Amino acid sequence: MSITIKDVAKQANVSISTVSRVINDSKPVSDDIKMRVVKVIEELGYKPNPVARSLVTKKSRLIGVLIPDISDPYIAELLNAIEEVAKTYDYDIILCNSYGSLESEEHYMHLMQTKQVEGMLFLTYKLRTSHKNFFEKSQMPVVMINRDASELNLSSVSVNNFDAVRELTSKLFEDGHEDIVLIRNGKESDVFGPSQYEGFKQAHEDHGKSFDEESVYNGSFQVKHAYDIVRGLIQDKKVPDAIVATTDSMAVGAINSLVDGGYKVPEDVSVAGFYDTKIAELYRPRLTAIHQPIYDIGAVAIRLLIKQITGEAKETTHFYLPHDLIERESTRKK
Amino acid sequence: MSITIKDVAKQANVSISTVSRVINDSKPVSDDIKMRVVKVIEELGYKPNPVARSLVTKKSRLIGVLIPDISDPYIAELLNAIEEVAKTYDYDIILCNSYGSLESEEHYMHLMQTKQVEGMLFLTYKLRTSHKNFFEKSQMPVVMINRDASELNLSSVSVNNFDAVRELTSKLFEDGHEDIVLIRNGKESDVFGPSQYEGFKQAHEDHGKSFDEESVYNGSFQVKHAYDIVRGLIQDKKVPDAIVATTDSMAVGAINSLVDGGYKVPEDVSVAGFYDTKIAELYRPRLTAIHQPIYDIGAVAIRLLIKQITGEAKETTHFYLPHDLIERESTRKK
DNA sequence: TTGTAAGCGTTATCAG
């Protein structure tokens, strides 16, 4: 039997409403009574029962975070930020890992509703109609990560993927590479796919290069996939000058494949990654990559969500956070 | 205004108790009434309010998971398992990331209590008295991960770290290495430190080698730390034949340091890791490492916890899961 | 400024 507001009231010789008032300081309470109550609370070690509280206030102080893969280092770092700032606002996180399966996502979206989370952070590999429908129906505050969700009339935060890929590709052209291949997350996945694709194309245009659809490969987030794609390239004797991967681990997969096939990186082929997760610095050669302010993306997203929950933010907005091009050892000037 | 049990009762022309009964099928309800109610529930899309439910049943269907670092790949994989099996039992996870800070851990442990989680999974770098006190007071079911917690009278699951290090070190001796160094997580951290240390020592004894305290270095979970330790070794011209790191990323840090210092791995020095996380296969040279059934550890832990919650498991037990020695390219026979 | 009492949406007890 835990100790309740009643116990405190009795012990302090006041009504429970008074106790409630001092807990929330929602209404004026005379100083002496307040002190008395506070003292009793301390003595008894009373903690308000959040469940009872939620029942009446309809607020759970819970935020749902729906992501496709916890073990993705990018997502892990995001989570660090989310968790940390949520804590400072006294919110807790309910974590849901969908493995990218739509079924799972749907399951969780409903769960969130019934669990009365106050808002949710959403990161998906592929955005679908059923997501859209859900967000429209449930009036729950949502912010989307790593994707511009203005089309859904949702707030979101990400880097500008178009610019990032364009910049990275351009840099490679400027370094004297002619034949560049893009390995991106499966065609299916259009999280940031479209604009990355466009950025890649744009860079060709910028440098007066002809663009060939064939130079874009659709991998997946799996390392092995990138590995296999490059192995295919080697077998077909279509090894390019440079490879842009839209994930650090895909870049690593590509490099491994190249090395296993007898090529040197960056001497024979330049390879660049995306995100700049820990492995970029850890792997040898160190990865040239687009650095994303991952922690900040998470932090901005959760703050934005909390503002929406409290009503401080009304309009939906999209935040683009700045990225950087970090040159390391996996690319070179020709 | 969400739809409640009352609405269903009214619509179906029964009392709310009847509705409650069909929801939980806690008591017999005649078939026709049951059908009527079910139908109304479907039509109205009624979902019981878990908060109200919790208030009366004192059950939250929430499990707290307290860990020191989400972005540690080992922990991320653990989380995958935890999350996945929790879902099948219809529990949700509240995730708390302490960054290894005791203060944070204490904060969260109390939070768990007030949030009425039904049980918790606990993973810490260092076990302290205040943890012990907490677990004793709160009668909450707890299972400890990666550490034998029998001394706290708590259930736990891990591999046998003593055996694992002993085996790995022995293998290195058998391969002809003489001078082996152990780089483990900081001395402070005694998660698995003591028994790993003992295992290392035991291997020396097993092979009739003299053991020198000096061959044990206390790093931290940080890659950089391992890197620096090895750099120090190089500067002091005390480069050993082989290095055992108690973490894959520490092994990578060690190798990087060696390579940057002009040594070849495994030609000059053999380096072995621990855990066998993704990077072991990704990095070149591929890491020789102790493989841990990480997913299984998580899965067993959460199942055990749930059993404790439901009362199926009464006794506290410690599970040792089997490990493997995976030989790859970062070590060699001399 | 303080207290009384009516909920919040369920489950559970107890009659019928």
Next chain:
DNA sequence: CTGATAACGCTTACAA
């Protein structure tokens, strides 16, 4: 088998 009704612990009008 079914229906009132009392909790659960708290917030919040409404009175005093």
